[in-house]
Amino acid sequence: AQSVTQLDSQVPVFEEAPVELRCNYSSSVSVYLFWYVQYPNQGLQLLLKYLSGSTLVKGINGFEAEFNKSQTSFHLRKPSVHISDTAEYFCAVSDGDDKIIFGKGTRLHILP
Amino acid sequence: SQTIHQWPATLVQPVGSPLSLECTVEGTSNPNLYWYRQAAGRGLQLLFYSVGIGQISSEVPQNLSASRPQDRQFILSSKKLLLSDSGFYLCAWSVRDATKFGNGTRLTVT
Numbered sequence: 001a002q003s004v005t006q007l008d009s010q011v012p013v014f015e016e017a018p019v020e021l022r023c024n025y026s027s028s029v030s031v032y033l034f035w036y037v038q039y040p041n042q043g044l045q046l047l048l049k050y051l052s053g054s055t056l057v058k059g060i061n062g063f064e065a066e067f068n069k070s071q072t073s074f075h076l077r078k079p080s081v082h083i084s085d086t087a088e089y090f091c092a093v094s095d096g097d098d099k100i101i102f103g104k105g106t107r108l109h110i111l112p
Numbered sequence: 113s114q115t116i117h118q119w120p121a122t123l124v125q126p127v128g129s130p131l132s133l134e135c136t137v138e139g140t141s142n143p144n145l146y147w148y149r150q151a152a153g154r155g156l157q158l159l160f161y162s163v164g165i166g167q168i169s170s171e172v173p174q175n176l177s178a179s180r181p182q183d184r185q186f187i188l189s190s191k192k193l194l195l196s197d198s199g200f201y202l203c204a205w206s207v208r209d210a211t212k213f214g215n216g217t218r219l220t221v222t
Contacts, residue, residue: 034211036213038150042215042216043202043213043214043215043216044202044204044213044216045213046211090156094206094211100146100158100204100206100211101158102148102156102158104156105156
C-alpha cells in the first residue's frame with residue numbers, strides 16, 4: 001500500500017530565505033509524485049509533478065522538487081520565499097491507476 | 113479541456129440535517145473520482161473513490177456515503193450530519209497522471 005509522510009506540520013521561514021518542505025513516500029510499484037498548494041480559502045492547485053525522466057522537477061512560482069528513489073523522498077524547495085507563498089502544501093503519490101494518497105500537509109509561515 | 117464543478121461553495125447545516133454535495137466533470141471519460149475532506153489541523157483525508165459508475169470504495173467508516181449515478185457525476189451524502197462532519201470537502205478526478213480538483217465546499221455543522 002502507498003503512503004505519504006510529510007515530516008513537518010508547520011515550517012516558519014523568514015521572507016527571502018530558502019525553504020525545503022520534506023516528503024517521504026512508500027510504494028511497492030512505480031509512482032507518480034505531486035506537490036499541491038492550497039492558499040487560504042481556496043482549493044488545491046498543482047505546483048509540480050514527477051512522472052518519469054529527470055529527477056529534478058520545476059514547477060510554478062519558482063518551486064522545484066527532487067525525486068530521490070533510494071531515499072524514497074520528494075522534497076519541495078524554493079531558493080527565496082515571498083510573503084505570498086504563505087499556504088499549506090501537500091505531497092501526494094499515485095500509481096497512475098488507483099487512488100491518490102495525500103500527506104497531512106505542511107503549513108508554510110513566512111515571517112517578515 | 114477538462115473542468116470540474118463542485119457546489120455549493122459554502123454550506124451551513126444544523127446537526128441532524130441531511131447533506132448532498134455534488135461534483136460533475138466535463139471533458140473526460142471514465143475518470144477516477146474522489147471525495148476528500150480537510151479537517152482543521154488534519155490535512156487531506158480520502159473519504160471515497162470511484163473507478164466507475166456504481167463502484168464506490170470507502171476509505172473511512174463514518175456516517176457519509178457516496179454515489180456515482182453517471183460517469184461524470186459524484187455525490188457525497190449524509191442522512192444526519194454530525195458536528196464532526198464540519199470541514200472542507202474537495203472533489204477530484206484523475207485519469208492516469210492528470211488530476212484536477214474542484215474548488216471545494218466549506219461545510220459548517222452547527
